[in-house]
Amino acid sequence: GQNIDQPTEMTATEGAIVQINCTYQTSGFNGLFWYQQHAGEAPTFLSYNVLDGLEEKGRFSSFLSRSKGYSYLLLKELQMKDSASYLCAVLDSNYQLIWGAGTKLIIKP
Amino acid sequence: ETGVTQTPRHLVMGMTNKKSLKCEQHLGHNAMYWYKQSAKKPLELMFVYNFKEQTENNSVPSRFSPECPNSSHLFLHLHTLQPEDSALYLCASSQAGAETDTQYFGPGTRLTVL
Numbered sequence: 166g167q168n169i170d171q172p173t174e175m176t177a178t179e180g181a182i183v184q185i186n187c188t189y190q191t192s193g194f195n196g197l198f199w200y201q202q203h204a205g206e207a208p209t210f211l212s213y214n215v216l217d218g219l220e221e222k223g224r225f226s227s228f229l230s231r232s233k234g235y236s237y238l239l240l241k242e243l244q245m246k247d248s249a250s251y252l253c254a255v256l257d258s259n260y261q262l263i264w265g266a267g268t269k270l271i272i273k274p
Numbered sequence: 275e276t277g278v279t280q281t282p283r284h285l286v287m288g289m290t291n292k293k294s295l296k297c298e299q300h301l302g303h304n305a306m307y308w309y310k311q312s313a314k315k316p317l318e319l320m321f322v323y324n325f326k327e328q329t330e331n332n333s334v335p336s337r338f339s340p341e342c343p344n345s346s347h348l349f350l351h352l353h354t355l356q357p358e359d360s361a362l363y364l365c366a367s368s369q370a371g372a373e374t375d376t377q378y379f380g381p382g383t384r385l386t387v388l
Binding site for chain 1: 278314315316317319330364374375376377378379380381382384
């Protein structure tokens, strides 16, 4: 079966750095997405990786290793507004998105 | 209005009621999706419409009935729901065939079935 694993919850301190990991086993791979979802709001697109390596976008970076079935989202200079759930999703060989259950990130002052 | 909109934002209904959820996208996309989001569970894809044609129906009970009259509008008709159907229902759209096929989501309808 297809599976996306990510931690259920993480806690970090304002101003610090946090890394949210995602591992996947899917039938085929056509890219990996990270979304941010604040409580009661829509998931919003953060990043897309299809090639190995690090993609940097401001305070957020996303890394992919296809051989290891692994990705992480790196958040730097954490702000209170970064408290949200972070969803990892993989586009499989049928171009269907397979979703993880999300990681709830709690930022403390 | 821009992006993906959904109405209503909140809905409480009894098991014998009939209601409809509405989604509209203003992004010029050609694919639209209905998802169910339950607490601490992955997003569950319910229906996919590509160029107004339904291409996916992931074993969704018949008490959920989708309708896509054009590429900008998507409805989810609800009837005789069960309490376990209470969840956040999210609509999304994308440009199918584009390089990344990124999905853009509406704010969702929080559904409570009594």
